[in-house]
Amino acid sequence: MVFSPKHLLGIEYLSPTDISTILNLAETYVHLNRKEQKQGGTLSGMTQINMFFENSTRTLASFELAGKRLGADVMSLAVGASSIKKGETLIDTAMTLNAMNPDLLVVRHPQSGAVDLLAEKVNCAVLNAGDGRHEHPTQALLDALTIRRAKGRLHRLNIAICGDISHSRVARSNIFLLNKMENRIRLIGPQTLMPSGINKFGVEVYEDMNEGLKDVDVVMMLRLQSERMDGAFIPSKREYYYRWGLTAEKLAKAKKDAIVMHPGPMNRGVEIDGDIADDINRSVIQEQVEMGVAVRMAAMDLLAQGLRTHRTKSASI
Amino acid sequence: MKSLLINARIINPEAGTDTLGSILIENGKISGIYTDNQNFDFKIQTTIDCDGKCLAPGIIDIGVKIGEPGERHKESFRSAGAAAACGGVTTMVIRPDTEPTVDSPEILEFVFRRAVSDSIVNVLPMAALTKGRNGTEMAEIGFLKDAGAVAFTDCDHVVTDNKVFTRCLTYAKGLNALIITHPQEPMLSNGACATSGALATKLGLPSVSPYAELMQLQRDLALVEMTGARVHFDQLSCAAGLNTLARAKGKGLSVSAGTSIHHLTLNEQDIEGYPTFFKIKPPLRSEDDRIALIDAVASGIIDIISSMHTPQDEESKRLPFEAAASGAVGLETLLPAAMQLVHGEYMDLPTLWRALSLNPAKLLGLNVGRIEIGAPADLVLFDPDKPFILDRSKLLSKSKNTPYDGRTMQGKVIRTFIAGEEVYRQ
Numbered sequence A: 001m002v003f004s005p006k007h008l009l010g011i012e013y014l015s016p017t018d019i020s021t022i023l024n025l026a027e028t029y030v031h032l033n034r035k036e037q038k039q040g041g042t043l044s045g046m047t048q049i050n051m052f053f054e055n056s057t058r059t060l061a062s063f064e065l066a067g068k069r070l071g072a073d074v075m076s077l078a079v080g081a082s083s084i085k086k087g088e089t090l091i092d093t094a095m096t097l098n099a100m101n102p103d104l105l106v107v108r109h110p111q112s113g114a115v116d117l118l119a120e121k122v123n124c125a126v127l128n129a130g131d132g133r134h135e136h137p138t139q140a141l142l143d144a145l146t147i148r149r150a151k152g153r154l155h156r157l158n159i160a161i162c163g164d165i166s167h168s169r170v171a172r173s174n175i176f177l178l179n180k181m182e183n184r185i186r187l188i189g190p191q192t193l194m195p196s197g198i199n200k201f202g203v204e205v206y207e208d209m210n211e212g213l214k215d216v217d218v219v220m221m222l223r224l225q226s227e228r229m230d231g232a233f234i235p236s237k238r239e240y241y242y243r244w245g246l247t248a249e250k251l252a253k254a255k256k257d258a259i260v261m262h263p264g265p266m267n268r269g270v271e272i273d274g275d276i277a278d279d280i281n282r283s284v285i286q287e288q289v290e291m292g293v294a295v296r297m298a299a300m301d302l303l304a305q306g307l308r309t310h311r312t313k314s315a316s317i
Numbered sequence B: 001m002k003s004l005l006i007n008a009r010i011i012n013p014e015a016g017t018d019t020l021g022s023i024l025i026e027n028g029k030i031s032g033i034y035t036d037n038q039n040f041d042f043k044i045q046t047t048i049d050c051d052g053k054c055l056a057p058g059i060i061d062i063g064v065k066i067g068e069p070g071e072r073h074k075e076s077f078r079s080a081g082a083a084a085a086c087g088g089v090t091t092m093v094i095r096p097d098t099e100p101t102v103d104s105p106e107i108l109e110f111v112f113r114r115a116v117s118d119s120i121v122n123v124l125p126m127a128a129l130t131k132g133r134n135g136t137e138m139a140e141i142g143f144l145k146d147a148g149a150v151a152f153t154d155c156d157h158v159v160t161d162n163k164v165f166t167r168c169l170t171y172a173k174g175l176n177a178l179i180i181t182h183p184q185e186p187m188l189s190n191g192a193c194a195t196s197g198a199l200a201t202k203l204g205l206p207s208v209s210p211y212a213e214l215m216q217l218q219r220d221l222a223l224v225e226m227t228g229a230r231v232h233f234d235q236l237s238c239a240a241g242l243n244t245l246a247r248a249k250g251k252g253l254s255v256s257a258g259t260s261i262h263h264l265t266l267n268e269q270d271i272e273g274y275p276t277f278f279k280i281k282p283p284l285r286s287e288d289d290r291i292a293l294i295d296a297v298a299s300g301i302i303d304i305i306s307s308m309h310t311p312q313d314e315e316s317k318r319l320p321f322e323a324a325a326s327g328a329v330g331l332e333t334l335l336p337a338a339m340q341l342v343h344g345e346y347m348d349l350p351t352l353w354r355a356l357s358l359n360p361a362k363l364l365g366l367n368v369g370r371i372e373i374g375a376p377a378d379l380v381l382f383d384p385d386k387p388f389i390l391d392r393s394k395l396l397s398k399s400k401n402t403p404y405d406g407r408t409m410q411g412k413v414i415r416t417f418i419a420g421e422e423v424y425r426q
Helices: A016-034 A056-070 A090-098 A114-121 A139-150 A169-180 A237-244 A274-278 A285-314 B079-084 B103-119 B140-145 B162-174 B197-201 B211-227 B238-251 B261-265 B289-297 B334-343 B349-364
Strands: A048-054 A073-078 A104-109 A123-129 A160-162 A184-188 A204-206 A218-222 A260-263 B002-012 B017-026 B031-035 B044-050 B054-057 B059-064 B087-096 B122-125 B179-183 B230-233 B253-262 B304-306 B379-387 B410-416 B421-423
Touching: A016 A056, A016 A139, A016 A169, A048 A056, A048 A090, A056 A073, A056 A104, A056 A123, A056 A139, A090 A104, A090 A114, A104 A114, A104 A285, A104 B197, A104 B253, A114 A123, A123 A139, A123 A285, A139 A169, A139 A218, A139 A260, A139 A285, A139 B122, A160 A169, A169 A184, A169 A237, A274 B197, B002 B349, B002 B379, B017 B054, B017 B349, B054 B349, B059 B079, B059 B304, B059 B334, B059 B349, B079 B103, B079 B410, B079 B421, B087 B162, B087 B349, B087 B410, B103 B122, B122 B421, B162 B230, B179 B349, B197 B421, B211 B230, B211 B238, B230 B261, B238 B253, B238 B289, B253 B289, B261 B289, B261 B304, B289 B349, B304 B349, B334 B349, B334 B379, B334 B410
Parallel strands: A048 A073, A048 A104, A104 A123, A160 A184, A160 A218, A184 A204, A218 A260, B002 B044, B002 B054, B059 B087, B087 B122, B179 B230, B230 B253, B253 B304
Antiparallel strands: B002 B017, B017 B031, B054 B379, B379 B410, B410 B421
16 A cells, blocks of 8 residues: 655645545445444554634544544644734744644645645644635545445546535535546536636536536535625525525436535535435435545544654664 | 946847947946947046946836835835846836825935935835825825826725726826826735636636736726826736727827736746745736737837836745735846846847836936936946846845746846946946
8 A cells, every 4th residue: 555645735636546545444444433442543642733724613523533533642723713813824823833743733724725835834744624715635535435435436427516616625626536536527506606717627517407417426516605695696595596406306317326415514495405415315415424534534544654654764764 | 537338238229229339438427339449539437348248228117115114124225226236227116005105295205315315226206196095085296296206106006986086197197297007907806816717726716817907907098098197007917908008009098008027927827836926916827918918018019017026024925825915026036037038039138128228217207228328327237148046045135035036047237337336246
């Protein structure tokens, strides 16, 4: 098993083999997580700091649990509330934490590229838990694992990503990942929420949901942020639901066994009909959350292995 | 006091010539231009052998930001003057977007005093068009003009209120004052730090379409046509507005335009990886835009190349791209970067020097920027070919935020003269 990246900053920087390596290891953690005895020891003795400059419940919980199940000492900081308000810069905060010798730093930041910047300044492994509209690699990985388990493969699938592509890091990471694994990607949403130049990303762009969902294997819905709902990008919530909300009628255009995904938290009745979200035959939304923990365990495990190898090497020199 | 510069490759932007010869300087002015190095029958105090290197009018750089008043830790008149001399810039035309804004004769007087005492190159100040650059009340254009302001600009702020702007233009016309505007539609470009397209989308950065530039240009041109005022556009950065500008010039409107050296030598691909030294305003554009701009400079549609020297300290650049300050220093890199356009065979030296020196002088009604008997001997002697690797730590500017760090550049200043006096020697 070869996994060379020092950090997990984005899917863009991973090879298809890297992706498969993470997913394969994650499978073993899915099994572990379903046992009563959930402890693995691969991060034992290591320190993981979660630094979240932006609010998060599920991603933070998922990373925290992943670290704890692997035996790391986990500390979570909601930085938004403390130092930043005192005028400390991102780099100063990072340097301060770096001086405490963490092994893994998990960072979420509202600005694109912030995690890349931070990774240049610290000497531990950095995991991007979402930076601005740039990337959210562990989300794409957990989506990939969910798809692979539901469909039995992660290639040659028709996958639709629907909604606010423009402001979504989840969409960007998924586009990179699914393209690397050779799938056919369709993006569906209002033109106001399609970023410029998106046609150069190896995707097909649709405005009409009924057309775009035709014969797809996977329907990925994206969250519509409330500040974008009324008037600014779309006329109203109800018009959005009417045109792009996932209803049984629209889903009927997809393949019979198509699965429905959502990164959460959901706006029921805006981007997705509540009944579909809860339909255990179609929705894999709960499974996504489960895969999230496993994928994060795998990613941290691999990065920690890399750290150990690197340290052993430098010690022997 | 007579000094003679011999064996010079004289770049004359007005005549469009590039010929070997000598220049005689007397009492700070050019008093003789000779096409050979024959015997001179008069007594000369100093003779400088230029060794076949280029001798051109010093650069007149419109739009230099100095940190005085307000941000002297970023750049002072002393440091900027030294940097300018080293870069062959003999006149800095400085921006009023300081803290406080240069919008009253009192602040302008402070600027003059500091400039005269500290800067080794000429300084000409511009003043704000509206008080506090707020776009609501006109500044005291008459007082400021008489106190020495050479142009009026709110810099990167756009006067959005059409009524206010129309009155400013009309009032300025009465004084024959030059107004410099920033052609960027502010609502569209608000918050943007990249140009719309695949790269900005991949990086997840807020971006703006080149049409924001065209839109503002069109508004400004309509009001110029309506009022007859004299307007210069500080920076055109995309191909989108060039035809519109050319048409306006064809119609005989008194408009001119500049561009920054960064938009002529860098493109949006440079912001891959989020290097904040490449964050400038307007943002870097596509390669097609860059080539179109170079063609526009060569053909004269764009009149002026500026460095848009904007010093920023490390703290304001060591931030995520979106949060980082905009701007790059350029006084010392303007000449070598501009030489790329000559080495790339886009234009010859006299054409380049029209944009760097003659056109800015004409725009401001100055008698410099020419190789002409009676013109002040503000000259730069440079080696157009000398290669070097730019090391930002060696810059004389207090701030080192250059996008060219580590790049191989060609073209180095050997000596700079202000009114015949040497202010820089390599």
